[in-house]
Amino acid sequence: MNDNQALISLRELQKVFLTDEIETHALSEVHLEIREGEFVSVEGPSGCGKSTLLSILGLLDSPTAGEYVLNGKSVAGLDAGNRARIRNEEIGFIFQAFNLIGDLTVYENVELPLTYRDNVSRTERKSMVMEALEQVDMSHRIRHYPAQLSGGQQQRVAVARALVGRPSILLADEPTGNLDSNNGTAVMDLLRDLHAGGSTICMVTHDPRYAAFADRNVHLFDGRVVDEVPPQSVVGAHVASA
Numbered sequence: 001m002n003d004n005q006a007l008i009s010l011r012e013l014q015k016v017f018l019t020d021e022i023e024t025h026a027l028s029e030v031h032l033e034i035r036e037g038e039f040v041s042v043e044g045p046s047g048c049g050k051s052t053l054l055s056i057l058g059l060l061d062s063p064t065a066g067e068y069v070l071n072g073k074s075v076a077g078l079d080a081g082n083r084a085r086i087r088n089e090e091i092g093f094i095f096q097a098f099n100l101i102g103d104l105t106v107y108e109n110v111e112l113p114l115t116y117r118d119n120v121s122r123t124e125r126k127s128m129v130m131e132a133l134e135q136v137d138m139s140h141r142i143r144h145y146p147a148q149l150s151g152g153q154q155q156r157v158a159v160a161r162a163l164v165g166r167p168s169i170l171l172a173d174e175p176t177g178n179l180d181s182n183n184g185t186a187v188m189d190l191l192r193d194l195h196a197g198g199s200t201i202c203m204v205t206h207d208p209r210y211a212a213f214a215d216r217n218v219h220l221f222d223g224r225v226v227d228e229v230p231p232q233s234v235v236g237a238h239v240a241s242a
Helices: 050-057 080-090 106-116 122-135 151-163 181-196 231-241
Strands: 008-019 022-034 039-043 065-070 091-094 169-173 201-204 216-221 224-229
Touching: 008 050, 022 050, 022 224, 039 050, 039 181, 050 169, 050 201, 080 091, 091 151, 106 122, 106 151, 122 151, 151 169, 151 181, 169 181, 181 201
Parallel strands: 039 201, 039 216, 091 169, 169 201
Antiparallel strands: 008 022, 008 065, 216 224
């Protein structure tokens, strides 16, 4: 990727939902760029379009209008197979509800995304899974099942699953939403460490305490970007709250 080129670029992005002949504008003319190595938080009140934006970034949904460029390539017009391939190879998801599969072990949950890649051997999969679990300090729990783990541990496993494919970007949707304050802070410390190690992260949150971990805060209101806090202001706010 060109150094001057954004990893993600959105131009005049719109998303309109039609229900009973009523138009709901979830996103309106959103402009956003995320560069490689950034940690961006997207904040705003409930219903402002945060999760819709993240779904579009993750290719789980499509915009009604506008342009989305990922790694220098427009995603418009991609068929379902190519969208699924790009999701698997380029994007790592971290969900509020963890979304681990209960009858799979920790190891099997983290390995799962790699099983859809024909070009990754069993030996390579094992190495990648263990590397991801070591990054989140969960390699000692590979034979445990999700029900045997605390909420904070489950989210760490979910982060490992997002990391295992070495994606271009991690998308985190309220990653602390199902955790108490201590575990929430621990997960945010983990994301900060991953970012320090080079990961690009876009996180949706409603909590300004956690938004302060990011390089840049983007504020949504009624589907529009209404404010962006520059990195130095975010860092200053985080230091002041520490």
